[in-house]
Amino acid sequence: MGALLAFEVRRLLRSPRFSIFTVAFPLVMFLGFSSAEGRGDPAVVAYLMVSMAAFGAVAASVSTGSRTAIERQVGWNRQLRLTPLSGVDYLISKVAAAMLVALPSLLLVYAAGVLFMHVDLSPGTWLQLIVFCWLGVLPTAVLGLLIGLLATGDSAQAMSTVLMLGLSMLGGLWLPLSALPAVMTDIAQALPSYWLAEFGHDALAGNVLSFQGVITMAAWIVVAGAFVALRYRRDSARV
Amino acid sequence: MDSTDTVTRGAAVSLRGLVKHFGDVRAVDGVDVTIAPGEVVALLGPNGAGKSTTIDMLLGLAEPTQGAASVFGRAPREAVAAGLVGAMLQSGGLLDDATVSETVALFRAMYPKPLPLKETLQRAGLAELAGRKVGALSGGEKQRVRFAVALASNPDLLVLDEPTVAMDVEGRREFWAAMRSYTDTGRTVVFATHYLAEAEDYADRVVLLRSGRVVADGSVSQVRSLAAGRVITAKIPHADEGALALLPGVTSVLVRGDSTELACVDSDTALRELLDRHPQARDIEVRGAGLEAAFVTLTRQEAA
Numbered sequence: 065m066g067a068l069l070a071f072e073v074r075r076l077l078r079s080p081r082f083s084i085f086t087v088a089f090p091l092v093m094f095l096g097f098s099s100a101e102g103r104g105d106p107a108v109v110a111y112l113m114v115s116m117a118a119f120g121a122v123a124a125s126v127s128t129g130s131r132t133a134i135e136r137q138v139g140w141n142r143q144l145r146l147t148p149l150s151g152v153d154y155l156i157s158k159v160a161a162a163m164l165v166a167l168p169s170l171l172l173v174y175a176a177g178v179l180f181m182h183v184d185l186s187p188g189t190w191l192q193l194i195v196f197c198w199l200g201v202l203p204t205a206v207l208g209l210l211i212g213l214l215a216t217g218d219s220a221q222a223m224s225t226v227l228m229l230g231l232s233m234l235g236g237l238w239l240p241l242s243a244l245p246a247v248m249t250d251i252a253q254a255l256p257s258y259w260l261a262e263f264g265h266d267a268l269a270g271n272v273l274s275f276q277g278v279i280t281m282a283a284w285i286v287v288a289g290a291f292v293a294l295r296y297r298r299d300s301a302r303v
Numbered sequence: 304m305d306s307t308d309t310v311t312r313g314a315a316v317s318l319r320g321l322v323k324h325f326g327d328v329r330a331v332d333g334v335d336v337t338i339a340p341g342e343v344v345a346l347l348g349p350n351g352a353g354k355s356t357t358i359d360m361l362l363g364l365a366e367p368t369q370g371a372a373s374v375f376g377r378a379p380r381e382a383v384a385a386g387l388v389g390a391m392l393q394s395g396g397l398l399d400d401a402t403v404s405e406t407v408a409l410f411r412a413m414y415p416k417p418l419p420l421k422e423t424l425q426r427a428g429l430a431e432l433a434g435r436k437v438g439a440l441s442g443g444e445k446q447r448v449r450f451a452v453a454l455a456s457n458p459d460l461l462v463l464d465e466p467t468v469a470m471d472v473e474g475r476r477e478f479w480a481a482m483r484s485y486t487d488t489g490r491t492v493v494f495a496t497h498y499l500a501e502a503e504d505y506a507d508r509v510v511l512l513r514s515g516r517v518v519a520d521g522s523v524s525q526v527r528s529l530a531a532g533r534v535i536t537a538k539i540p541h542a543d544e545g546a547l548a549l550l551p552g553v554t555s556v557l558v559r560g561d562s563t564e565l566a567c568v569d570s571d572t573a574l575r576e577l578l579d580r581h582p583q584a585r586d587i588e589v590r591g592a593g594l595e596a597a598f599v600t601l602t603r604q605e606a607a
Contacts, residue, residue, distance in 0.1 A: 066412075146383055146390045148386065
């Protein structure tokens, strides 16, 4: 299992598209937004930093999982099925790879906050920002893998882009929900992307993790995970 | 003690009453084959004969509709998990963005008693290509990587589905030489092919499939003699395939350009009739049926 994880991560780090969209894009957006809107207000800058880090982590984890579609298409999964690797080991390796790849997206935006925007937080708050937001990637990593198992190689790219944009926009990562009708907040609170950013915003504000958030995240993991397991079994049984 | 049972238990591969339906299509329709350890067996048949489906069931990739497959006395999935089986599938693919050695190393890492990496690469003729990305390889080289992946577990049974399909003549020869050196160590090999020459040259035994059934099973010479016939080749102006097939002694007809091939059970009678009805036939040749003729005769029975 460790071997597959290492193999996956090595391949992902090599992919140029990965680094541009999932690392550079959130970073540029953060620097752009915070220079334009957050000038002089450290609280706004820190808030934006968390939102953009969440966006990068969502993008990285979703696009990682969706690459699975191309692997299935070339017959890689059939090759893997001729090894002792169990379905559970495969799924854990895949989700873990997506999590690992999402980590630099978070860390780079945080680092940009410190270096360029002079975000100044206590070590405890930084630790919370890293740990909580990173764990918050779990549901989107599973969702990305679900797309990878449902889509064909051709449609995976489009599906993951729609999912990524939908989660980011509706989850309030790009626009403050307070500026939108109340119904948008209701929608956002049902999404894992909202809570991923909210875990970070809570850490900034010194609040404890929202119970509603933890429950919502857990529900996404369980439901998406069940679909992934079901789909993986179907996929294997096919042919 | 029941002797068939003993054979089955000691067998490398045992397929018993194997049936696989896809909707109304009977892809495999009752296959019984027992393969002893150390045998090199060719599964021979035209496209759609059920070779790949049979192999899928033998590897546990597909569940039989009826019947059962076992490998070294175990369920296929168990044998695969134990690293007893290495396979090269037509539909199995590699990832272009990984290097050759990364790919082979990954598969090695999953097995309990893998072949050493260096030896695996050497046996597959990849020593010089180890650092190359899979996507940068030629079709034949990629096949060699898949062969290396199949060897990685140091398996007792190798299953190869059309292994040389993307290779040129030279590549094919090298591939079979590599295979030979592996089978000389007493491993069992099952390979599907539609290259008759490969079955003739490399298999101890040929299992001929047609429409999901075994139509012949034996040594190359046994299968050849099953067709028990000869082939008449001639240039016959205005050859009518249907009419020629009705000549006494003829089992099937193949028109290739201006030359016509008649597979015969009784070539003497067929030749007399042929000359009687087509006195203008020329360049007549009669030869003993090779495996190819046996193949044509045995796999075209219904059409003829």
